[in-house]
Amino acid sequence: MPQLLIVYFSRTGGAAQMAKAAHEAAKTEEGCETVLKRAEDAGPDHLIAADGYIFCAPENLAAIAGGMKEFFDRSYYNVLGKIEGRPYAQMICAGSDGENAMRQTARIAQGWRLKIAQEPFIVCTRAQTREQILADKTIGEDDLQKCRDLGAAMAAGLAMGVF
Numbered sequence: 001m002p003q004l005l006i007v008y009f010s011r012t013g014g015a016a017q018m019a020k021a022a023h024e025a026a027k028t029e030e031g032c033e034t035v036l037k038r039a040e041d042a043g044p045d046h047l048i049a050a051d052g053y054i055f056c057a058p059e060n061l062a063a064i065a066g067g068m069k070e071f072f073d074r075s076y077y078n079v080l081g082k083i084e085g086r087p088y089a090q091m092i093c094a095g096s097d098g099e100n101a102m103r104q105t106a107r108i109a110q111g112w113r114l115k116i117a118q119e120p121f122i123v124c125t126r127a128q129t130r131e132q133i134l135a136d137k138t139i140g141e142d143d144l145q146k147c148r149d150l151g152a153a154m155a156a157g158l159a160m161g162v163f
Contacts, residue, residue: 002032002052003032003049003052004033004053004054005042005050007039008036008055008068010058012137013138014123018093018123018147026151032159034151039068055088055089055091056091059097062100064100068105076112079112085113085114087157087163089117093137094123097122125139
């Protein structure tokens with residue numbers, strides 16, 4: 001049975017809500033095992049064991065959040081040449097932009113020779129002040145539904161052998 005790995009990093013809860021929504025929907029798809037891992041708990045063995053991926057992280061200071069970057073740094077060379085051609089998607093939680101974090105993740109995936117399976121998307125929380133940026137986030141239902149749709153589509157695609 002194919003496996004979908006969802007790896008996320010979250011400091012204020014937004015990306016965690018997004019990843020968990022994708023995971024809950026993906027679990028309902030028959031014929032695909034779905035694994036949810038925090039970036040600090042995931043590593044090369046998880047990437048190698050999976051057949052497809054969703055990466056979910058916040059953008060911090062116009063870059064992918066450090067915890068997610070550390071996961072990529074820790075895993076990158078250990079899986080190079082071992083996961084080529086596998087499908088991936090990504091979700092970014094940002095205060096105002098998110099484009100650079102999205103580009104950084106896409107560049108890492110390109111280095112691994114992964115195939116983009118779903119268009120990436122950014123959930124913008126509009127957090128602009130120090131207090132808003134540091135506060136726990138609540139992702140709206142419309143955005144959580146996009147995450148669910150992404151999770152379900154990735155799991156279904158893997159189960160059907162579409163990717």
